Amino acid sequence: TYDQRKLGVALVGLGRYSEGQLGPALKETQHCYLAGVVSSSEEKRKRWQAQYDLPGSNLYNYDTFESMAANPAIDIVYVVLPNALHAEYVVRAARTGKHVICEKPMATSVEECQRMIRACQEAGVLLSIGYRLHFDPFNKEMMHLGQDQVFGNVKRIIADDSMTLEKEEWRLDGALAGGGPLMNNGVYCVQAALFVTGELPVAVRAEFSPKTKPDLFRTVEEGIQWEMEFASGKKALCESSYSKDGNLLRVTAERGWFELNPAYEYKGLKGQTSEGPMEFPTIRQQAAQLDDFALCVKRGVTSRVSGEMGMRDVEIMMAIYESARKGGERVT
Ligand code: NDP
Structure with a gap:
């Protein structure tokens, strides 16, 4: 007690x-x-x-x-x-x-x-x-389906967390935000790829999207796409943007698929697998x-969402930025 x-x-x-x-x-x-x-x-x-x-x-x-x-x-x-x-x-x-x-x-x-x-x-x-999201029933189910190989080995993950930002705020100030949509939203895609596979990436490759609103995105990227490669051969294709909406986590495995869309919201998450819909109550994640x-x-x-986990994700995001700055070079 x-x-x-x-x-x-x-x-x-x-x-x-x-x-x-x-x-x-x-x-x-x-x-x-x-x-x-x-x-x-x-x-x-x-x-x-x-x-x-x-x-x-x-x-x-x-x-x-x-x-x-x-x-x-x-x-x-x-x-x-x-x-x-x-x-x-x-x-x-x-x-x-x-x-x-x-x-x-x-x-x-x-x-x-x-x-x-x-x-x-x-x-x-x-x-x-x-x-x-580690406390959300839909995302916990994605961890279980992936890590326990319920549909066999995971092959490919597609993750997109994007939102439209149109007004000035600290998120558009590189000095306060540390980056653009990758730091703010993309961290959820990185998290998801790691919690579905239960593995760490061995390499990343990334590209910035072309700037369509250079006045707004002066000090941070407007969008970024990246790939994470895992030792087992699994791949995650990810994307984050401030110029469109997106909220997807889709996993393809050997014997089926499972996805959330929306995946990263506070509520209203919807899950689907190749065998039918996911049914969970909505809880207050926070x-x-x-x-x-x-x-x-x-x-x-120690918390399951520890400082070490936060640092691991920042390390991965820094590698993603390095690759994008180097024009898509593979960074290990
Ligand atoms: P807001 O801009 O709405 O609020 C930030 C607050 O920080 C301000 O209201 C202010 O509080 C304080 N602050 C202190 N210095 C500054 C400064 N220089 N510029 C702006 N604000 C300052 O941001 P959010 O609440 O949306 O985000 C805060 C943090 O929470 C971020 O790290 C963000 O990534 C995270 N977040 C996480 C979410 C999640 O789902 N886990 C969702 C949304 C945000 P005061 O006036 O009281 O001093």
Whole structure:
């Protein structure tokens, strides 16, 4: 048996994902709840305080962040900031002695990931990445069908996670996003290829799509296509773009196929196999993800979506960028 108390979570950065998903999820969780917020905006802090009944002592800004160390109501810090700020805030969170969840992609370089992992190890705290799909029943079924070879050996994976972006925001600023659609969406395709095969790629090959809107895509790619090659001969053909919509994960195996479309959304996922439709209830992925991490903290065990996994994916994305920059050269 473990601690029955609900652990307190503090969200860092009250943007769209915190507001639309993580806050509401923390009203449904069994093992944790929203205990505090960190925001640059006084208006947001006050609004969240009222909405979630937070004590004034649990509201922070980025300058008072460190004083969380002395606040026993907060057990877990969840970093929901633009990608280039993840490393700094995960390191600072670890130094307050709190366990940490960091949104995807983990960071904008492998070196940052290493620093984040080291800081958490040194502080003796757990680190997890916001990979919500590991807790989604449709995506878990894809892992099972692929890794347990239910339709025989997997041959080929097609993954596309794309969305249309038309307005300026940090995702279009290379300095804050660390890249374009590959970093933001493509990370889901990389994840899916690895969780369906249960293998690591041995080589990648990539190409940027031509820019159709150079005014908007000044510092990040507009689209990218890449191939991942696995030692067993399996191949994943992937694509991510900010100029079209796409949400597909399709797997061809020796004796059948299985797919999700949409695959990476919060809800409304649809699954199909060569033997018929997949039927699963819709759950709130973020609530399942948060509860799983709270249980990891209570039990002192590493999350299945660990910092090491986040770093592995950043390493692969950096190889994909290297190949695209080199005009499609095979990078091992
Ligand atoms: P938003 O732009 O909506 O919010 C980001 C928040 O970060 C802002 O509201 C602000 O909060 C804070 N912030 C601090 N510094 C800056 C800065 N220089 N520029 C902009 N914002 C800043 O982004 P999202 O909520 O969509 O994304 C945040 C993170 O969550 C990203 O890493 C993203 O990849 C990830 N994400 C993950 C999803 C998933 O499905 N797992 C889905 C969506 C996003 P404040 O005003 O409170 O200080």
